Amino acid sequence: MAASIDGYIDDNTDERLLLSNDEDFDRVDEVRAGVDAILVGANTIRRDNPRLLVRSDDRRKRRVDAGQPESPIKVTISAGGDFDPASKFFSAGDVDKVVYVPTSAVGTATAAVGAVSNVVGTGEKVDLGFVLDDLGRRGVRRLMIEGGGTIHTQFLAAGLADEIHLVVAPFFVGDSTAPRFVGEATFPQSPANRMHLAEVKQIGDVVLLRYLPGHADDA
Numbered sequence: 001m002a003a004s005i006d007g008y009i010d011d012n013t014d015e016r017l018l019l020s021n022d023e024d025f026d027r028v029d030e031v032r033a034g035v036d037a038i039l040v041g042a043n044t045i046r047r048d049n050p051r052l053l054v055r056s057d058d059r060r061k062r063r064v065d066a067g068q069p070e071s072p073i074k075v076t077i078s079a080g081g082d083f084d085p086a087s088k089f090f091s092a093g094d095v096d097k098v099v100y101v102p103t104s105a106v107g108t109a110t111a112a113v114g115a116v117s118n119v120v121g122t123g124e125k126v127d128l129g130f131v132l133d134d135l136g137r138r139g140v141r142r143l144m145i146e147g148g149g150t151i152h153t154q155f156l157a158a159g160l161a162d163e164i165h166l167v168v169a170p171f172f173v174g175d176s177t178a179p180r181f182v183g184e185a186t187f188p189q190s191p192a193n194r195m196h197l198a199e200v201k202q203i204g205d206v207v208l209l210r211y212l213p214g215h216a217d218d219a
Contacts, residue, residue, distance in 0.1 A: 001147060001166055002206070003181045008173035009149060016048060019169040021204045026056075031165070033059035035072050036140040037098075040089070041151040042078035051092040052146070071095045073140065077126050077151065081109030081119075090116045098138070100131050128158055149179050156213070157185035164195070164211040167203070189213050 002019035003009050010017045020028075032038060033054045040050060053071040054060050060070040074089055074097045081101040083090065090097055090113055097117035101109045106121040113119070122130045135143060145155055155161050166181070189195050199210035 001152065001164075001181055002169055003166065004169050004171055004173045006172045006174065007181050008175070008178045009147065009181055010047070010179045011173050012175055012178050017173075020167055020206055024167055024203045024206055024208070027203065027208070029055045029059065031144060032072060033063060035142045035144040037073040037075050037135055037138075037142075038144045038146055039075040039077070039151065040146050041148050042076055042080075042083065043150065044146070044148040045076060045083065045087055045089045047148070049088050050146070051088045053093045053095075069095050072144070073098060073135075073138070075131075075135065075143075076100070077131065078109065079105065079126065081105035081107075081112065083109065083112045085113045085116055096138075098135070100126050100134075102126060128154060128160055132160065149181060149183055153182040153185050156182060156189065157187050159188045159213070161213050163198075164209075164213065166209045166211065168207045168209065170205050 001009060002024070004019060009019070032052075033056065038052045040052065044050065052074050054063065063070055071093050073095060074093075076089065076098075077100045079102065081099070083099070085091070097113075099109050099113060099117045099119045100122050101119065102125050103121035103123055106119055109119045120134060132143070145151060145161070156164075195211040195213050197209065198212050199208065201208040
């Protein structure tokens with residue numbers, strides 16, 4: 001995730017807020033090329049319309065040479081299942097797409113994107129443990145979560161993240177109604193359970209902070 005100094009991941013304009021730079025976008029592409037699946041929330045699909053594909057020709061070729069698809073599986077979670085099948089998440093790239101929804105929303109999601117994705121009902125609500133177990137059965141061993149704030153909050157509050165890659169942009173957003181990195185929750189990463197800072201790296205005008213959730217003494 002990339003965020004402003006004051007913790008915002010977007011503003012309230014119609015244009016996408018660029019928090020990173022070309023060098024860091026390339027780093028993210030390298031990370032994408034090394035995972036089995038990429039997960040984003042339904043709001044991120046609607047708001048940012050991401051493609052979630054590996055951009056580099058060389059990285060795509062390496063994946064194919066290793067017997068993998070050119071880009072990782074795309075995964076999303078939705079409470080209602082209301083998607084636009086023309087969005088780039090569904091229309092871009094010849095890779096599998098998996099949509100997790102409560103059982104009550106399976107009909108809606110199937111009608112919207114069932115022709116271009118695998119729609120999976122998860123019971124009364126979307127259970128993250130179920131999602132991870134099901135992805136494991138699909139061969140996913142390394143999952144990259146790219147947002148947004150609701151998804152980040154859910155995974156972090158549940159203690160389900162192994163690493164956090166946070167890039168800090170050199171400016172402020174200053175709008176309390178703008179989307180933030182996380183929302184309100186009870187996080188296991190607390191003042192009494194500090195995360196281990198595994199890496200600090202300057203990338204042009206931004207800084208990468210790589211944290212390992214859990215107590216620093218256990219890292």
